[in-house]
Amino acid sequence: MDLILLLEQTLNGLQFGLMLFLLAAGLTLVFGIMDMINLAHGSLYMVGAYLAATLIGYTGSFTLALLGALAGTALFGAALEVSLLRTLYQRDHLTQVLATFALILIINEGTRMIWGSQALLLNAPDALSGPVELLPGLTYPAYRLLIIGVGLAVAAALYLLVTHTRIGMLVRAGASNREMALTMGVNVKRLFTAVFAAGAALSALAGVLLGPLLAVQVGMGESILILAFVVIVIGGIGSVRGALVGALLVGFVDTLGRTLLPMSLRTVLPPQVASNLGPALASILIYVLMAAVLFWRPQGLFPARG
């Protein structure tokens, strides 16, 4: 096995996993605390990327655009929560599915009306466009390293926030037993809006950071949304720790599967068959992982409800 390739793919897996975590963290908290299935979470990711792509045109600075997009998306999320989603918390899951699906259609089409259906270009900062030599023979794009760094920092900050602060305590209380938290006098209305806005900002962060690597286009939210759901179900709904473990698991399994599986298939099967079968099997892997986790641990790896 080529060690350099393996290292490189491990870094890619880490980077993908961390981005999935940014999306999944908000999703799992909204699901765990408000008991709300929010299909429109992926739309917030898309809105973040579009805002950044626009702001970078005005400011010329990636950092400013990033901060602006985070603030804008958090505001947008809070507005959505206050105006519409709040009325859905008490409704059953199927109603929430229909309502947030309607939101996807509206936000997607609204985006198309404002920005057109062409994919936008979001460039990484020039200073980070080159590769960095990590080890002799192992070069890795500087921008991807930045993503890993930001991802790790945000994950650590979020972990500290959730486990070691008063707000985090309220959030955990809400996720483990909502009615009890209500009874104990938690101001849930404000907490819910804050959690929703924070989740929106996190998914916007993922959208902006991934923007230069993937295309900024309508529909980008839906493809990654399903993966985020896979992550939170593997991790256990409502658990931030579960979301982190689940996201890294999915990131590694998917990325490494895509490289290693076709290679190992080639050693046992004719190349033609292997090149057809490899990518399909690699795509299937994470779903096999999820089905297996649910079969043996029907509440996910880290059930939040005690």
Add this chain to the structure above:
Amino acid sequence: MTALHHSLLPRVALPALALLIAFPPVMQAIDQPFYIVLATRILIFALAASSLNLLIGFGGMVSFGHAAFFGTGAYTVGILMVHGVDSAWIAWPAAVLASALAALLIGAISLHTRGVYFIMITLAFAQMIYYLFVSLKAYGGDDGLTLAGRSQVGFGVDLASDVVFYYVVLAIVALLLALLGRMVNARFGRALQAVRENETRAQAIGFPAYRYKLACFVLGGAVAGLAGVLIVNQNELASPNLLHWMQSGMLLIMVILGGVGFLYGGVLGALVLLLLEETLSEYTIHWQFGVGLILLAVVLFAPNGLLSLAQRRTPSARGASG
């Protein structure tokens, strides 16, 4: 709570059927054959959505992977045709059997989980089947499998004619809806609804809940497979889109829109959603915006789907039974 008796509503259904029978000659007379194709499509999706409504509304199983069975039915017809089997009498039962078998395997494992976890595990299996068919390069892969033509029925019936195909679809959909109506009111259907309402109690009085739910899941899968058979004949293309999770989502939306647990919930949902798409897309390229707004309005003003509106106005329809 829905009442246990689900009437086939002959006073509405029979005139509707008569209208549907008269539809093609009228459309031909005013030279709008396109609407016959559209009506066929709506009928097929009405069948697919009704099969999902059987799972959700009567079995209490929210499946997010129903497209797996829809697509399996479609692909079975396509693959058999590639190998020279174009007789409907062989290919169609084979396709329904293949979908039922897939539903048996997936259901047997998935029914060990509940709630949201059931939603996600059915999605997982559907995605596996999606990628499986996409990987079959010999059968079209990403591009889908184009059929040489529609299935052969014999007896002088030529499905290649859109009008003939329309009548075949109408006959199948009407027959199956009548059967579904009979079934949910029969012993099996009542027991199924008992399991949905309270699984522990149903088990306590001796109904094997797991087996009832599995039987319902397989039945729903088989009917979805039949809808897949029809859609592949309509489109003459077995596309991976039929298996995509968005397709599962659309079927789910149709059921919720029409009304979960109403006998005609899937039918009404398919009709309204496809008609909305069709009409709005004629006026604006941003038709999805309008569809979204209307779906939101339904959520806010008709929380249990469109059919719940009709029921609210006639409270006597909701029986004392319940």
